[in-house]
Amino acid sequence: MRAQVLEAFNTPYKFKDVPVPPNPTGQDILVKVGAASYCHTDAVFASGAMWQDLPRIGSHEFAGTIVAMGPDVSPKLNLKVGMPVGVPGRAFHPCGSCYECRNNDGDPEKYGVWCPEAGNLGLSANGGFQEYCIADSRQIAPMPEGMTAVDTAPLMCAGLTIWNALERAGVQMEAGGGKGLTIAISGAGGGLGHLGVQFAIKLGCKVVAIEASDPALALLKDVVMDLGPLGSGVTIVDARQQPAEDVRVSIFGSPEPNLEGEKGVDGVLILPESQKAFEYGMKLVKNHGICVTVSFPKEGFHMQPRDLVFRHISMVGVLVGRNRQLRAMLNFAAKEGVRAKVTTYKLEQLNELVEDYHKGSSGKLVVDMSK
Structure with a gap:
């Protein structure tokens, strides 16, 4: 079968013919891949900054169809051969006995x-x-009716991660669950961010969408246009031109003297690996708000403890989410029309995709196996 294999770090993928995986055993399934999305973590892995196991076939956010099932697949999962599914990469063969496996929250x-x-x-x-x-x-989720593999693949990491981030920011994850909340998304024009804008608006939030590049801002404008009347709930901010303090006043009005912290966003999601993006977002958060960090820059973020101590801002981190969240997110996306802005490529064009990614292409870049 056709595959793209990373044989050495910081080198292009090699397009090869490799054996089809054997019939699944235990609780495993065999999936015929319909689409596979490229994620920032794929780039980090290819640089040699994560696992050192090579050769490796990449992509941890993909979708396809079940073609075979192991004998121990639980009937409770309601899976069957021929079912289209989305596949996130995380939690492949957990141990089953540690604290995380015994206390897995549904x-x-x-x-x-x-x-x-x-x-x-x-x-x-x-x-x-x-x-x-x-x-x-x-680890997988059935693909809802009306969704394609290309629709589903980007949601398996980007969609799930931003869904979990919104939940950690205090949004109730059901229609109308964000009513009364204003959420800022720093990096709103990226792969995760533009999905986060859609989820947040359709959950009932108001959104401050922050970006600092022309392509990302253009993508945001397209997203807002697609939202129709709901788009009025999105404020797009060019961080290069608009100081955070001015944005805060323009949205929430001038604060009373010595009460600057009473007005601001309820939560901010930090998606870029940028100290400036982090500081900009923190300036928008009101007292007792929350900062959710999704990125993990190698050098870390420098934070001001006074924000946590005197302003009582909470800081949390997020990495993808649970399987129950995956299913809820995917069903919500299908019902409410949340879709990634995608550019598709043939499997043979994966290295072209990677080049476009590093040039700053906006939205999600997806290998469509039907091409």
Whole structure:
């Protein structure tokens, strides 16, 4: 079968013919891949900054169809051969006995998304840049009616991560659950960010969408246009031209003397690996608000403890989410029409995709196996 293989770090993928994976055993399934999305973590892995296991077939956010199932797949999962599914890379073969697996908050029994022993498709095990891939039946979600593999693949990491980030920011994850909240998204024109704008608006929030590049701002304008009347709830901010203090006043009005912290966004999601983006977002948060960091720059972020101590701002981090969140997010996206802005490529064009990614292409870049 066709596959794209990373054989050495900081080198192009090699397009090769490799064996089809064997019939699945245990709780595994075999998926015929329909589409595989490229994520920032794929770029980080290819640079040699994560797992050192090579060769590797990448992509940890993909979608396809179940073609075979292991004998131990639980009937409770309601899976069957021929079912279209979305596959996130995280939590491949967790141990089943650690704290995370025993206290998994509604996920399949003995399945912990944050199990330290679990693997990750596309990183520690082969992922979606191939025609067929083995997955753990407990990590996937049925694809809702009306969704395609190209629609679904970008949601398997980007969509799930931003959904979890919004939940950590205090949004109730159901229609209308964000009413009364204003959420700022720093990096709103990126792969995660433009999905976050759509989710937040359709959950009932108001959104401050922050960007600092022309392509990202152009993508945001397209997203807002597609939202129709709901787009009036989005304020697009060019951080290069608009100081955070001015943005805060323009949205919430001038504060009373010595009460500057009473007005601002309820939460901010920090998506870029940028100290400036972090500081800009923190300036928008009101007292007792929350800052959710999704990015993990190697050099870290420098924060002001006074924001936590005197302004009582909470800081949390987010990495993807649980299986129950995956299913809820995917069903919400199908019902409410949340879709990534995608550019599609043939599998043979993966290195062209990677080049476009590093040039700053906006939206999500997806390999469409039907091309």
